[in-house]
Amino acid sequence: MVSKIGFIGAGNMGGAVARRLAGGGHDVHVYDLSPAAVQSCEQAGAVAAGSASAAVHDADVVFTSLPMPEHVLATWTRLAPELAEGAIAVDVSTIDPGTVELATAAVGEHGHPFVTCALGKTPAAAERGEIPLFVGGPGDAVSALRPLFERIGEATHRFESAGAAAMFKLISNLVGMTNVAVLAEGYVLARAAGITPEQFGAALADTGAASFQSQVRLPWLMAGDYEARFGVELAAKDVRLALDAGARQGIPSPVAAQGLAQLLSAVAHGYGGQDAVAVAKVLDPDGKLLGTTDD
């Protein structure tokens, strides 16, 4: 049914999704500014497109996976007139509902539906198709995409609209990343009280402070491993977008706002490219409690 897929943006998550689709026998035409990113998709069976326009040409479904909402909106605004008749626009980036609205209007002007398919979990899980999808958009388009969604992810959570799906994804990162920020505070307090990393980790798992983040990121903090699985800068972006979307509706989110302040502080200190758990470093500038020198 879907004979050609265009794919714009083959970064960590986008590349994994493009490879997953190509590996499932789909004819995927990938465009990315980075030749290396495109090559890794070619190795999985995708076709390299010379330009975004070439990727989109005659495609039944076009995906975008781009870093910032501005990129997503600019891309759809430029490509909307070039979409093939009946083509469905799908964004898998993490963007705000305001941008979803504008992108929906941009492609809608040319008769195309816009679908949000926000991606959960990690690039490694995405390579295996083991991620949750947060999906919203016109019902016909979402139904037509179902076989692709089943190849990309293992659970599809359906929302009333593309904007609601995008907002949900932002909210989940707002909550998750603020959980990281306060977990980092708890860890630093514990170290200052002479509690060892091992004591803290073992005992915390047995309390109401346990979380996905304490299971996954606390061991990295304990080991001084700040390699970015989800970087501080990206985390700050998502929390900022969620807060902004909430503020436009008059909703205060003061705890998450302070979480954002800490993430931005970590970026200002030069940790933007490290994992979100590096937010702990701003609480311990000389590294005595975290057992790491400033790097």
Next chain:
Amino acid sequence: MVSKIGFIGAGNMGGAVARRLAGGGHDVHVYDLSPAAVQSCEQAGAVAAGSASAAVHDADVVFTSLPMPEHVLATWTRLAPELAEGAIAVDVSTIDPGTVELATAAVGEHGHPFVTCALGKTPAAAERGEIPLFVGGPGDAVSALRPLFERIGEATHRFESAGAAAMFKLISNLVGMTNVAVLAEGYVLARAAGITPEQFGAALADTGAASFQSQVRLPWLMAGDYEARFGVELAAKDVRLALDAGARQGIPSPVAAQGLAQLLSAVAHGYGGQDAVAVAKVLDPDGKLLGTTDD
């Protein structure tokens, strides 16, 4: 070995522990200002003591389980001279390390060891002995108490000192209750975006925002059930004590500090006696998003 146990304070958690000990065949003498609290322990086989002094008289081990650090310190200061020779002082309240230090000195002056045995989870779990214990104090005393700990809880997490154990418990509540505060923010943002409670709950479990609190308290928030399992006022107390202990060591915890501000705001709005999840109400004063009128 332990022939008489004195127990001061038979509230929700303390009462459960006293009943657990009495039900295990120990000779437990309970004192509480509330006759009803004492009666519920008598039904489990405990003896009612006419006064704190009577509970303590000739006891080998004396427990305190009291609401505030001030109560714990005042009680030990007053009772220290009355403790039987060799008696061990054990506090199961949630108190700060500064108070632990003062109480240790107060009983130490009369030759008695002071042990912290902070309790995890809920009163219901405590009745079944299915709680984690966070224990610290002099090694000999902790060893002597081991049979009692095995009756009270199912896992004993050992810390270097009574103060470290107390601080750990405060930190776990600081993290857990701040997780609740930001979860509440995420929930209100989701409702404002038109996401249903059920969509939010199901999808969130599949993200990095999942936590003990989202598993346990989010269903209550979705159902508008604010019955206190752990009340806003108690939560605020613990986060305040943790922050104060950290601040004394020069440790900033800005996200948790904003969490405390939200809990205190909920208290100021009259929700102090409701469950901690009622912190959501201050974000939605007219109850439109939470689907509840102000009560």
